[in-house]
Amino acid sequence: xxxxxxxxxxxxxxxxxxxxxxxxxxxxxxxxxxxxxxxxxxxxxxxxxxxxxxxxxxxxxxxxxxxxxxxxxxxxxxxxxxxxxxxxxxxxxxxxxxxxxxxxxxxxxxxxxxxxxxxxxxxxxxxxxxxxxxxxxxxxxxxxxxxxxxxxxxxxxxxxxxxxxxxxxxxxxxxxxxxxxxxxxxxxxxxxxxxxxxxxxx
Amino acid sequence: xxxxxxxxxxxxxxxxxxxxxxxxxxxxxxxxxxxxxxxxxxxxxxxxxxxxxxxxxxxxxxxxxxxxxxxxxxxxxxxxxxxxxxxxxxxxxxxxxxxxxxxxxxxxxxxxxxxxxxxxxxxxxxxxxxxxxxxxxxxxxxxxxxxxxxxxxxxxxxxxxxxxxxxxxxxxxxxxxxxxxxxxxxxxxxxxxxxxxxxxxxxxxxxxxxxxxxxxxxxxxxxxxxxxxxxxxxxxxxxxxxxxxx
Amino acid sequence: xxxxxxxxxxxxxxxxxxxxxxxxxxxxxxxxxxxxxxxxxxxxxxxxxxxxxxxxxxxxxxxxxxxxxxxxxxxxxxxxxxxxxxxxxxxxxxxxxxxxxxxxxxxxxxxxxxxxxxxxxxxxxxxxxxxxxxxxxxxxxxxxxxxxxxxxxxxxxxxxxxxxxxxxxxxxxxxxxxxxxxxxxxxxxxxxxxxxxxxxxxxxxxxxxxxxxxxxxxxxxxxxxxxxxxxxxxxxxxxxxxxxxxxxxxxxxxxxxxxxxxxxxxxxxxxxxxxxxxxxxxxxxxxxxxxxxxxxxxxxxxxxxxxxxxxxxxxxxxxxxxxxxxxxxxxxxxxxxxxxxxxxxxxxxxxxxxxxxxxxxxxxxxxxxxxxxxxxxxxxxxxxxxxxxxxxxxxxxxxxxxxxxxxxxxxxxxxxxxxxxxxxxxxxxxxxxxxxxxxxxxxxxxxxxxxxxxxxxxxxxxxx
Numbered sequence: 001x002x003x004x005x006x007x008x009x010x011x012x013x014x015x016x017x018x019x020x021x022x023x024x025x026x027x028x029x030x031x032x033x034x035x036x037x038x039x040x041x042x043x044x045x046x047x048x049x050x051x052x053x054x055x056x057x058x059x060x061x062x063x064x065x066x067x068x069x070x071x072x073x074x075x076x077x078x079x080x081x082x083x084x085x086x087x088x089x090x091x092x093x094x095x096x097x098x099x100x101x102x103x104x105x106x107x108x109x110x111x112x113x114x115x116x117x118x119x120x121x122x123x124x125x126x127x128x129x130x131x132x133x134x135x136x137x138x139x140x141x142x143x144x145x146x147x148x149x150x151x152x153x154x155x156x157x158x159x160x161x162x163x164x165x166x167x168x169x170x171x172x173x174x175x176x177x178x179x180x181x182x183x184x185x186x187x188x189x190x191x192x193x194x195x196x197x198x199x200x201x202x
Numbered sequence: 203x204x205x206x207x208x209x210x211x212x213x214x215x216x217x218x219x220x221x222x223x224x225x226x227x228x229x230x231x232x233x234x235x236x237x238x239x240x241x242x243x244x245x246x247x248x249x250x251x252x253x254x255x256x257x258x259x260x261x262x263x264x265x266x267x268x269x270x271x272x273x274x275x276x277x278x279x280x281x282x283x284x285x286x287x288x289x290x291x292x293x294x295x296x297x298x299x300x301x302x303x304x305x306x307x308x309x310x311x312x313x314x315x316x317x318x319x320x321x322x323x324x325x326x327x328x329x330x331x332x333x334x335x336x337x338x339x340x341x342x343x344x345x346x347x348x349x350x351x352x353x354x355x356x357x358x359x360x361x362x363x364x365x366x367x368x369x370x371x372x373x374x375x376x377x378x379x380x381x382x383x384x385x386x387x388x389x390x391x392x393x394x395x396x397x398x399x400x401x402x403x404x405x406x407x408x409x410x411x412x413x414x415x416x417x418x419x420x421x422x423x424x425x426x427x428x429x430x431x432x433x434x435x436x437x438x439x440x441x442x443x444x445x446x447x448x
Numbered sequence: 449x450x451x452x453x454x455x456x457x458x459x460x461x462x463x464x465x466x467x468x469x470x471x472x473x474x475x476x477x478x479x480x481x482x483x484x485x486x487x488x489x490x491x492x493x494x495x496x497x498x499x500x501x502x503x504x505x506x507x508x509x510x511x512x513x514x515x516x517x518x519x520x521x522x523x524x525x526x527x528x529x530x531x532x533x534x535x536x537x538x539x540x541x542x543x544x545x546x547x548x549x550x551x552x553x554x555x556x557x558x559x560x561x562x563x564x565x566x567x568x569x570x571x572x573x574x575x576x577x578x579x580x581x582x583x584x585x586x587x588x589x590x591x592x593x594x595x596x597x598x599x600x601x602x603x604x605x606x607x608x609x610x611x612x613x614x615x616x617x618x619x620x621x622x623x624x625x626x627x628x629x630x631x632x633x634x635x636x637x638x639x640x641x642x643x644x645x646x647x648x649x650x651x652x653x654x655x656x657x658x659x660x661x662x663x664x665x666x667x668x669x670x671x672x673x674x675x676x677x678x679x680x681x682x683x684x685x686x687x688x689x690x691x692x693x694x695x696x697x698x699x700x701x702x703x704x705x706x707x708x709x710x711x712x713x714x715x716x717x718x719x720x721x722x723x724x725x726x727x728x729x730x731x732x733x734x735x736x737x738x739x740x741x742x743x744x745x746x747x748x749x750x751x752x753x754x755x756x757x758x759x760x761x762x763x764x765x766x767x768x769x770x771x772x773x774x775x776x777x778x779x780x781x782x783x784x785x786x787x788x789x790x791x792x793x794x795x796x797x798x799x800x801x802x803x804x805x806x807x808x809x810x811x812x813x814x815x816x817x818x819x820x821x822x823x824x825x826x827x828x829x830x831x832x833x834x835x836x837x838x839x840x841x842x843x844x845x846x847x848x849x850x851x852x853x854x855x856x857x858x859x860x861x862x863x864x865x866x867x868x869x870x871x872x873x874x875x876x877x878x879x880x881x882x883x884x885x886x887x888x889x890x891x892x893x894x895x896x897x898x899x900x901x902x903x904x905x906x907x908x909x910x911x912x
Contacts, residue, residue: 010517010529013733017509017685020741024507028500030693034490048710101675102641120700121710133722134674137667137714155711156696163692167657169523169720173699175711178667182582182598184605185473186625191581192633192640193667193714209893211848215858216886218893222902237897240851243844250802252824252833253841259849336803348482349760349808351491375475379762383801385837388878389449390798392458395882396467396766397801426883 030156037153041119042201045151049122052176053189055198065202067143071109074198075141078108082139084130085113096131104132107139114144117151117199118158123175124199125158127168136172141196144174148201205235206268208276208306210418211243217418223445224277224309230445231317235275238267245292246284250384254292261285261292265302273316274306277441279338279416282308287341308342310416310440314357319364323448327367330443331405332358333415333424334377344416348376358416358440365443371408373401382423398427406435413437449836449878452795457767470602471765477598478759480708481809494701499813501694502686502750506740512655512688513731519658523719525727530682532734533563539730540565540647540680544574547678549644555662555669556580557649558596558753559684559732561775577639579668581632588615594769596776597706597755602768636668646672648718650683651752652698653731656691659719660729663702663712670714677725681718685736686749698752701811706754739787744822748783750812757806757816763799772796779806779816786823794832797824851894858892 007015038044049056055074059065068090071081082104083091088111095104112135116125124144126136136142152158162171178193189195205228209221228235244264245257264285268274276282290300313319334356338344345356362370381387381397388394402424405413413424413435421437428435450458461467485491505512517527530536536559544552552574554560566587569576578587582600586593588611593599600608609623618631648669652661660681662669673679689698703709721727740746758764758778769777774785774793782800785793797820806816827833847853864872865887873880896902 008529009531009535012531013529013685013731013737014510014514016733016737017513017740020737021507021509022741022743025500025503027504027690028497030497030501030697033493033497033697036489052709052713105637105641118711123711123715132674134671137670137674154696155699156693159692159696167659167719169722171717171719172670173711173715175713175715178665178713180581180629180666181707182580182585182600183603183608183625183628185476185598185601186605188626188629190633191629191666191668192579192636192671211854212886214893215861215888218889218891218896221893222896225902237902239897240855240894242851242854243848245848248841248844250821250824251837251841252797252827253838253845254825256841256845259845263849336801336805340804340808347805347808349805351486351488377805379801379803379805381762381801383803385840386798386801389451389834389837390454390457390763390801391878391881392454392461393763393766393799394801396461397762398883400471422886423883426879426886429884430882 033156035154035156036120038119041151041153042148044119045117045122048120049176049199052122053179054122054176055196056201057198058201065200067111067200070200071143075109078141080107081109081111082107082135083111085111095135098132101132101134101138104134104138109141109143110135110139111143111145112136114146115150116158116161117146118155118173119151120154121175123173125162126172126174127165128170129168133170136174137178137193139194141198142174142194143198143200145200145202203234203272204270205233205273205275206271207235207237208268208274208281209237209241210276210278210281212422213277213418214241216422217439220277220418220439220441223439223442227441227445228275230323231313231319233317241267244281244284246281247384249284249288254288257292258296261289262296262298264289265293265298265300268302272305273312274302275309275312277309277416277439278418279308279335279342279344280419282306283337283341308338308344308416310358310361311342311344313444314361322364322444324364324444324446325366325448326443326446328412329369329371329408329410330362330412330414331371331373331408331410332356332362333380333405333413333420334358334372335415335417335420336377336379338416339377345377361440361444365446366448368443371410373404373408375404380420380424382419387423395427398423399431402427402433402435406433411436414440414443416440449834451798451834452773453767453771453799456771457799460768460771461766467766470768473601474759474765477707478756478809481705481756481759484704484708484710488700488704494697495811495813497697498701498811499750501689501697502812505688505690506686506746506749509685509688509740512690513685515655516653516658516688519656520729521658523658524721525658525729528728528730530730530732530734536563536682536730536732536734537565537568541569541572543680543728544569544645545572547645549574549678551639551643552576552645552647553579553640553643553672553676554647555649555664555672556583557647557682558776559649559682560647561593563732563734579636579640579672581629581666584632584636585611592775594777595755595758596753640671640675643672643676645678645680646676647680647682648673650681650687651702652689652695653683653687654692654695655688657719659717661695662716662718663714665713667714670716673718677722679718679721679725680728680730682730682732684732684734686751702752702754705756705809705811735788742787745783745787745819747814748780748787748819750814751780752812754811756809756811760805760809762803762805763801767799772799779820780814783816783819783823790823790826790830791832794827794830797827855892855894858894861888862890864888
């Protein structure tokens with residue numbers, strides 16, 4: 001019995017690519033790009049955060065952060081406050097304790113911590129360290145703790161930093177609330193992710 | 203330096219006064235300028251329609267007509283940039299190395315970059331709106347393309363600034379296409395006319411009495427719209443303004 | 449002398465109010481892009497590097513894609529390869545049917561449009577919901593997208609309001625975009641939470657890490673993949689980039705070019721499957737390896753699908769996405785259509801005045817306008833050239849090649865100026881539909897020169 005070996009699609013595609021590669025280009029040296037660095041990256045972050053529809057609370061110099069009071073101020077109506085962070089004693093839901101992602105629907109405020117913020121676009125990085133990654137999207141509002149010293153200038157700097165860290169199973173840059181302008185280009189905050197994002201700068 | 207004057211087909215047929223102004227202006231600037239006789243066309247209309255090869259004979263003729271000149275100067279940014287962009291390739295098929303591209307200039311470009319006059323004895327006491335035509339902007343860099351992040355510079359404005367009594371404006375969509383595009387004007391008549399109308403309205407919103415630019419083909423298209431709508435604005439080539447009497 | 453596009457464009461322009469709105473709204477997006485690009489001093493360097501990165505990547509597809517596959521598998525993902533649209537559809541269907549998926553959510557993927565996935569799955573009993581708001585609206589209306597980033601740009605709020613009244617039971621007469629968007633949020637949230645599987649495209653596939661990067665503003669890709677345990681990510685060969693360092697360049701260019709934002713709200717990096725879940729990646733060719741071999745046109749593979757070329761194109765803005773025969777419109781659509789199926793899409797080539805604004809906004813420096821010019825040169829050999837244009841061109845050549853003929857024509861031309869209007873402006877004169885003809889000069893330059901009328905001032909000066 002002769003078993004006819006057919007070429008896998010992968011081999012077929014790779015062969016086609018080889019046949020069709022007529023010219024080869026070198027990899028550019030990206031270090032030569034004159035990346036803008038800001039005199040005050042924290043100020044830049046704050047300005048852009050406002051531009052993208054995010055809100056800001058800056059911990060005053062020399063004072064302790066009373067996060068519970070801040071949240072009461074910004075989200076007086078909030079009933080379900082979720083957090084996996086040990087230091088948040090006033091949260092009434094630990095998202096790691098629910099079975100399914102859908103059980104997290106209805107969270108008014110989720111408190112998250114990030115260790116990387118980007119000045120040029122007010123993005124913050126979450127390397128998944130919670131049971132359900134839906135936590136970054138399903139709550140009505142996110143409160144994000146960010147240290148000023150963790151703000152880098154640009155995405156180049158951000159990716160350079162991430163290269164030094166262990167890669168998570170999932171990571172996401174979040175910049176401001178979820179939004180859309182799909183209806184007549186009218187900007188609306190709160191498409192499918194958080195309607196409000198508050199960054200607490202420490 | 204010997205200058206050969208390049209007169210595009212539509213300038214020859216429709217705007218000869220632009221050719222006359224070009225010649226006179228270059229003479230006023232003390233230059234040795236001559237017109238190789240019986241020029242016809244650079245071939246752009248055929249090429250843009252998809253028949254670039256029809257321009258082969260024209261390209262060869264162009265090369266020989268202008269062979270003995272140090273500079274080729276013409277009052278049409280689009281024709282000059284057509285020669286620069288396409289003649290080398292068209293002529294390569296004839297195994298001819300294109301000489302013209304090293305020495306061909308749009309007349310505004312030439313006066314701005316090569317002659318560099320400090321003053322012109324010209325006066326044009328009118329409000330003008332500069333038409334930054336596509337090939338002039340994006341192929342000859344007569345002005346900074348609005349799409350790019352490089353410092354603003356407009357050679358036409360720089361030259362017009364030398365003219366006495368003139369007031370210079372630019373439209374809001376500073377270098378959006380007027381819609382001529384050669385065969386495009388006929389093949390996509392509805393879009394072309396809509397673009398022309400929008401562009402003229404933009405120029406009119408500056409309060410200008412004249413639309414002025416380096417490309418007569420754009421002027422011709424906009425004038426077509428103006429005449430149909432009987433709108434209160436006129437068109438004039440930059441070279442005619444620069445050549446006006448002081 | 450009309451083409452498929454020109455006829456459709458003429459129809460589009462008949463609704464002048466809608467056409468004006470479409471034109472101005474898209475120009476605003478271009479203006480937003482300009483504002484942000486001018487805030488980045490190194491913008492042109494970023495573009496140069498994006499171009500270089502894409503040229504490098506596409507000339508190293510074999511290495512980079514095999515590296516990607518190796519790393520993705522090490523992450524725990526399953527990698528499939530699809531030669532063409534049919535195979536892609538079959539792989540997706542097989543994966544879903546094996547797992548008894550009934551409720552399937554998708555985020556925006558132009559690749560899935562290209563391969564016509566949705567209808568294929570729906571015909572086979574898998575409820576496939578588009579979750580990007582614009583795509584969702586169009587799916588409910590049974591219409592195709594008219595822009596790759598702003599798919600429902602041509603739809604007015606009243607139309608959305610009426611649609612949602614019918615399908616989502618929203619308040620009658622409430623056309624406020626904020627209200628409608630929040631109703632869609634509620635509606636789609638239930639769909640997300642009850643979905644069995646999700647699918648995304650990929651903005652970038654990173655060879656060195658085996659990651660797929662997905663950028664959205666709405667968070668729909670994110671909700672869908674987070675709510676389900678089975679995620680399929682499919683991307684075309686041209687989405688591969690070498691490493692995360694290169695993402696620095698692309699993530700800075702993409703949203704600024706597309707919508708005038710510094711970055712999309714979400715930039716997700718998918719590498720490993722969920723704990724009890726699966727992550728399947730499909731690498732799709734569907735003609736891209738062929739395009740790679742086309743020297744004059746392979747630069748279309750640089751495209752990062754930002755849509756900036758559409759927003760700036762004066763023709764697209766005034767004719768709308770439905771005037772183009774390819775599912776992607778505008779400058780990149782004209783070029784991709786020709787690269788994939790030239791005879792089918794040659795009717796789009798007229799949709800360009802060669803203004804080159806597209807080439808100038810493209811973050812990856814695809815030479816869009818220049819390529820359209822080159823495609824036009826090939827129309828004849830493709831058998832697609834318009835006879836009238838051909839005759840006109842040959843006629844012009846005849847006159848232009850022969851100075852005596854040319855001069856004779858110039859001598860005769862002014863007679864047109866004097867002809868009665870009905871003879872000049874009629875159905876045969878396309879120029880004349882919206883414009884007056886130019887007036888031919890009573891004497892041409894050639895003639896004036898020969899009669900010493902140009903050099904007049906010379907003689908005066910010489911005699912002074």
